[in-house]
Amino acid sequence: MGGDKIKKDKRQKREDYRAAMRSQEGISELPRKKFYRQRAHANPFSDHQLIYPPHPDQMDWSSLYPDYVVDDEPQDQHTPAPETPSDQQDLAPLRPKRISKDVEVADIGCGFGGLLIALGPTMPETLILGLEIRVSVTQFVEDRIKALRAQDQDTKLYRNVGVLRANTMKFLPNFFRKGQLAKVFICFPDPHFKTRKHKQRIVSTTLNAEYAYVLRPGGVVYTITDVPDLHEWMVQHLDAHPSFERVSEAEQEADPCVAIMRTETEEGKKVERHKGQKYVALFKRLEDPAW
Amino acid sequence: MALPYHLLKVCGSTVFAAQGSDIHSFSSALEYISTWKYPVHIADEANVPSTEAQDSPAPEGPPAKRRKMDGGKESASNGQPKSKKAAQYIVPANERPFVQGLYATTDGCHLVAITGSDKTIWVFEHDGRGNLKLLSQRAMPKRPCSLTLTPDNHTILSADKFGDVYALPLLQSTTTTTPPTSDPIVVAPLPKSRSATPSTPAAPSTPTPLLLKPQGNELTVHTKRNLKALENQKISMDRNSKAQQDQLNGAAHDVVVFEHTLLLGHVSMLTAICIGTTSGSREYIITADRDEHIRVSRGMPQAHVIEGFCLGHEDFVSRLCVAPGGKARILISGGGDDDLFVWDWARGQLLGKAGVLEHVRRAVVAVEGEASTTKVAVSRVFGCRWEGATGVFVVVERVPALFRYELLEDNTLCHRETIPLPGNVLDVEMIEASGVAPPRLLVAVDPGASAEGLSSSSSLILLDKEEAGWRQSNVENLPAGADVNISTKELQKILYSTETLRKSSDFD
């Protein structure tokens, strides 16, 4: 009973805090992690109340990257849906506001967003998106980005980073078109030690086909983990997929993203504190074979 | 309770119709020929050599009833394997799995069936005159939801509940022992694959040591999050190793001992699979899932390449149909949405939609006087040449009518008519008549859902198009089905499973 009460109070506090964070525009105070905690695992197989577009063309990116909105056809947003939709209108659903660029870098399971925040300023011309399945963790990153943007009014940093709640194992093709991405980061993914749960792993022979689909030829999958068996698993499965080829160590170490990935993700920092090992592997998306 | 016929398949000049776990055969004039009955005894091994195959027709009469061994505590104290699977191999008549899919090779020489709860694919040789000979039965790792055959009739592509597509040879070669594997990751024919499949066939005595090896230890795991996962693993391993030991003492029914190759997978239950062929005679594998996706992958051996998606459905997709008659680049899909979708599947382009809900509502008003229907679950989309054009017949779950659409030259899909029937429609097939006679439709209905009940109306109805409209005639002299002890509720659950694909909205 007592425990329940404490739990409730804590939850209430968290909710109040988050509501306050979200109600204020232009707030520049960085969010505090302890108010955004959530159960460690979300089942990627179950039907969460997820929001995703039926087709990438129907994705509204404008609220994630407001600085990149091109305001042609501004009336689109305001035209109410016709009362009796004819078949033709059905086919061409209301187009969301357009933005001038496509997202080209995705951080899969971005957690608390350390990688996004570090990558953003290093590639200011590129739109970067974090995808995270846990609701409150996603909210934390949203609030973090909002605060950083407010802090950096003059430099206009962080306008190119965004975060979305999504189950990437199911809905990657709903957000990205074929070949849209140049880089996909998979940093410290959940290990799912149990054999029974291997299909829950974010790297698998069958899922790799979807990473190949959203990546353009020449694009790169970045992986890092502190679990040797998981590293081996990811290498084995990406290696086995004909669309991917391991990037040489020389090329890997020359890539500035690798250093950032090692030091800037929250998990990477934890491993650092524990003086743990980090295993890195990069894979290049090859051209599809002749068909 | 007598069961309705619920699945139909025309195979050459024979009509096969499934009723519960039995498969009956009829001539194209609907004269009864024979029945294959789901065997009451299944041999110990999941893989029955064809020498043990049972010829059809099966001996008449209800098979001896057997009590299913209790898989629970009682059997454990008997020293029996605890595994539920082990108990499944003696199946009482009333618990035999329903036939959930019927497929025929294009040459009509083979019939392939899926049975549900035992996850098994059955291959029969068909003598062309309605007699079946069981060639193989293969229990899959996960329940197959839909399958298709490659155009050369050599390979079965099975799409399962776990989201994976496996390729299996239609005919198992008897000379080579095929490397088994229970781990899907190593079976794909990927050129660079580090480890091919293990080279020895897995006998029941081959344990899988990998399962017992912890993946990571306290020294290699540094974060709290991962440490917790490792702890959980250890707890469950203690449990698992006990279960494994039990399993090794009994027969290891989980080990799949026939050739099966993982081709591709979604992280979602697959509901339909078909093959599309482009003018360059390239083959593509088209798969649909419960999460609204239709995926187009290259055919073998490049099934790991995703060519594209047909995206636009906002509810589950349950049925796919590549248009017949020179319109092979058109795909029609249906599911939990109000409309059928028409696609240029090779381009991933939505060409149009055709309403279903509106016609269902009209049909329901005609029967019940008011339209309470607000959503539909499409359970069949069947394309065929019809009166010189492309006909598309659509079945909607729990609706006592058949809907006929036509795919026009410009690829618009038009509703043409609604054919009311005396019970919920379960399946439809076209029977090509010889000579100049127009084709007829054979419909399986659930008479249980009609007022008259089963006694007065048949479950198989022939539809002949005449000047004045459709002439309906019951197929007479159906073989007396076994009296199966199943509750109405259970039966409905099996016959009407499409709607369950819809997501309930009260998840987080």
Ligand SMILES: C[S@@+](CC[C@H](N)C(=O)[O-])C[C@H]1O[C@@H](n2cnc3c(N)ncnc32)[C@H](O)[C@@H]1O
């Ligand atoms: C161990 S954390 C790593 C977070 C971050 N990449 C880092 O390195 O700090 C893994 C994250 O992946 C998320 N995740 C797991 N499965 C996911 C899925 N299917 N889609 C999106 N995110 C997922 C988890 O919620 C978790 O936040």
